[in-house]
Amino acid sequence: MITLHHVPQSRSMRSLWLLHELEIDFQVIVHPFDRSLRDPAFLSLSPAGRVPALEIEGERMFETGAITQYLCERFSPDRFGRRVDDPDRMAWLVWLHFAETISQHAAALTQQHVALREDHMRSPIVMKLEASRISKCYDALEARLSTPIENRDYLLTSGFSAADISVGQAVYMARHFATLDAHPETAAWYERITARPAFQASLPRDGEKLFEQSFFAPWPLEG
Template sequence: MKLYHCADARSLRALWALEELGVDHELVVMPFPPRARYPGYLSINPLGTVPTLVDGDVTLTESSGICHYLAEMNAPTPLRIAPGEADYGDYINWLFRSDATLTFPQTIVLRYTRLEPPERRLPQAVEDYSIWYLSRLRAVETALEDREFLCGGRFTMADIAVHYALFLGETLGLHERYKPRSRDYLERLKERPAFQRARARQAAGQEA
């Protein structure tokens, strides 16, 4: 199994999941954007996005989908909520929501604050999509009102997928506008040993 990763990009979801599961894998840490700065990457992933997970004949490129795949392929694991468990629907919903609802508006903020040259940056779009993202965090804030994790009464792949969105918000400076439960959730999960191992591995890969 091989994971193509850029530091602190959405591929961190997949790397963290691999570390939580203890699955042996090869990690390739690439400069960003890999489509332009990592020779041959477009032949692996024609979209040029990260992550890419290669597992034998299987290639996956969606970060939350990779979390789901890894949980299914390594079942039974407490990181997975199985069909038939009470919170299975919530679990699937959080996995999809993590990227489609939470990370998507952040990509607009990232693009128009950091990736575009100064003359093409759009402060109004940045603020509009920041508000969009922060308003959707109400679902996280509500879910954590009476529990430590999002669903199932335990830490799962849903937490990995959603927590990354909060972590990305921190790198974009949006965390200063988080409400208390979201802020606490962000900090608590950053203390997990597997999260810290994932970030240590990416740092070592950047130095290699």
């Protein structure tokens, strides 16, 4: 049995999305976004107290990139992964891990807007810089998706893969802080991939949302 430890609207959402795409048996344990992730029992699964953590046949994994690569290589090396000798293998690895570049900026903004509950704790400078860095990541996606290659609907020439899942989930998080208005190809790609049933199945249910609103302005509102 595969068990995914998950916090809604966190990085573990990309593991949940991939598991739905793979259509394999798994179960989900949902955790709150609080200090319970620092409990010794959870730290035995993920030593940094972060999600996702994955239990599979008595073994334990953490880190989304490692989990994605393992699941693809084991269950779908050609459809969602790319084999070592595949021409798209290099691009698959690059974009798979580019998701973390986006996510680190979204995580910094999540801390500013969600974890730091009092306005005086927040830094308008950090909020502005991190939102700008997300836009730079969008620039990279826009350039990739604008490449004049026939049927450039996804990040890889060979079609949809776990790279789209990982980056797509990172963009899902980032869109809470920076819009895609200036990136039309990226916006069209995002709409394509998030229409997939497996993405819809990975969305938080009522009462599970980490973010209380759909968009946070980069600068705090003044009273």
